[in-house]
Amino acid sequence: MTPTEVMPWPAVSVCHTKVKFEVECMSEQLLKMVDHVVGILDKVESALDKVNAMTIKVEAILDKVETPNGHGAGVPNSPPVPSGMAWTCFTELRGAIITAAHRLIIKESLESYTALETPDRDWLAHSYFNCIKTAVRQSGAVTQFLPLQVNGVSDVTATRTYNSEIKNVAKHVRERLHLLLLTRIYDPKNPVIHGAVPNLKALVHRIAIKLGQNGDHSDINTVWASTSELARCRFAYLRREAVRIYQVGRGSSSIWAAVDRQLNELRARGHDFTASFYNIIYDDDRSAFDGQNVFQDITQNLSFQLPFEHDVMAGVAAAQEDEMEQ
Numbered sequence: 473m474t475p476t477e478v479m480p481w482p483a484v485s486v487c488h489t490k491v492k493f494e495v496e497c498m499s500e501q502l503l504k505m506v507d508h509v510v511g512i513l514d515k516v517e518s519a520l521d522k523v524n525a526m527t528i529k530v531e532a533i534l535d536k537v538e539t540p541n542g543h544g545a546g547v548p549n550s551p552p553v554p555s556g557m558a559w560t561c562f563t564e565l566r567g568a569i570i571t572a573a574h575r576l577i578i579k580e581s582l583e584s585y586t587a588l589e590t591p592d593r594d595w596l597a598h599s600y601f602n603c604i605k606t607a608v609r610q611s612g613a614v615t616q617f618l619p620l621q622v623n624g625v626s627d628v629t630a631t632r633t634y635n636s637e638i639k640n641v642a643k644h645v646r647e648r649l650h651l652l653l654l655t656r657i658y659d660p661k662n663p664v665i666h667g668a669v670p671n672l673k674a675l676v677h678r679i680a681i682k683l684g685q686n687g688d689h690s691d692i693n694t695v696w697a698s699t700s701e702l703a704r705c706r707f708a709y710l711r712r713e714a715v716r717i718y719q720v721g722r723g724s725s726s727i728w729a730a731v732d733r734q735l736n737e738l739r740a741r742g743h744d745f746t747a748s749f750y751n752i753i754y755d756d757d758r759s760a761f762d763g764q765n766v767f768q769d770i771t772q773n774l775s776f777q778l779p780f781e782h783d784v785m786a787g788v789a790a791a792q793e794d795e796m797e798q
Contacts, residue, residue: 559630561637565608565617569638572607573645574683576600580703583739585646587732590739600646604638645683646728652679653707653714657767669770671763672754676707705750708757709734716776734778748787752779 561569576582583598590596608614619630651660655678656669670678677695680686686695699707710731717727738746760774 559619559627559633561634562614562617565614566637566641568608568611568614569604569641570645572604572611573600573638573641575685576603576607577642577645577649578679578683578685578703578707579603580700580706584732584735585728587736590736600642601635601638604642605635608638648683649679649710650714650727652682653711654718657715658718665767667766668764669761669767671761672704672708672711672757674763675711675761676704679707702750705754709750709753711757711761712753712776712778716778719771719776744788744791745784748784748791749779751787752783 577585577600581598582600582603583596585600588596588599588601596602609618619626619634621627651658653675655675656665656667659665673692673696676699677686677690677692680695680699681688681690713731713734714727717730738749741749756779760770760776
């Protein structure tokens with residue numbers, strides 16, 4: 473594609489993007505340290521839960537000893553909790569899950585959108601699912617609604633129900649993002665599409681509003697300025713993948729499986745390759761979607777296949793030459 477300078481933002485250089493990825497790597501290391509601390513706090517909370525449970529049992533025994541009929545002097549009885557009652561997701565907890573899911577789906581640091589581990593069975597600490605779960609746990613306001621832990625172990629059935637709730641919310645939010653990425657390209661409610669495909673700046677603004685991260689009247693330039701270069705590149709890639717899969721007639725589930733595979737490939741290839749890949753994707757998006765053309769006209773001259781290996785490696789070589797000249 474031949475870039476056309478029609479959009480009010482600068483191109484992202486490979487070197488600059490590489491530096492951003494190195495900073496992101498340091499941030500991820502810090503996040504992993506935070507996750508470790510959170511794990512320790514979880515164990516402390518579990519110990520406190522155990523102490524509280526023992527205290528309740530002792531108080532119940534004392535009540536029976538002091539008043540055999542089961543009624544303590546001047547102390548009202550607490551309503552019994554049925555031991556066989558199944559755990560349910562309270563409205564407050566569900567609201568926290570939904571809020572976290574909408575906020576995190578647009579984060580460029582996500583390692584995956586559906587997968588919990590890599591094809592090599594390595595755990596993805598920053599998968600979409602795990603990030604939602606961590607955010608809810610760290611919020612503090614709804615911890616009392618989480619499945620109770622006994623001796624550091626959560627109830628299996630309750631945890632399975634809780635995890636299913638997170639996965640269901642995540643699925644719906646992914647579907648919303650998928651349709652937003654296809655703005656003016658595909659609409660399941662309207663087979664006839666009118667209007668030009670938005671440029672990346674307008675698309676990011678629309679996504680931020682529709683996912684509740686900015687108000688309806690938020691300024692487009694302010695939203696764009698607050699969006700990191702890595703996030704812009706990630707949005708450009710997600711749109712590229714959504715359009716590519718749409719053209720071959722596959723559904724929403726296919727895009728996220730493809731994205732997860734590509735993100736895993738980029739991690740394996742390293743920062744230089746990833747920076748070059750994103751740089752090509754970003755420039756192609758600027759060239760293809762200038763905010764002036766309808767999708768039918770765009771597809772007459774362009775293919776939305778992912779960048780070829782030799783093109784990405786050429787970008788890596790060019791970046792290395794730039795570094796040597798500096």
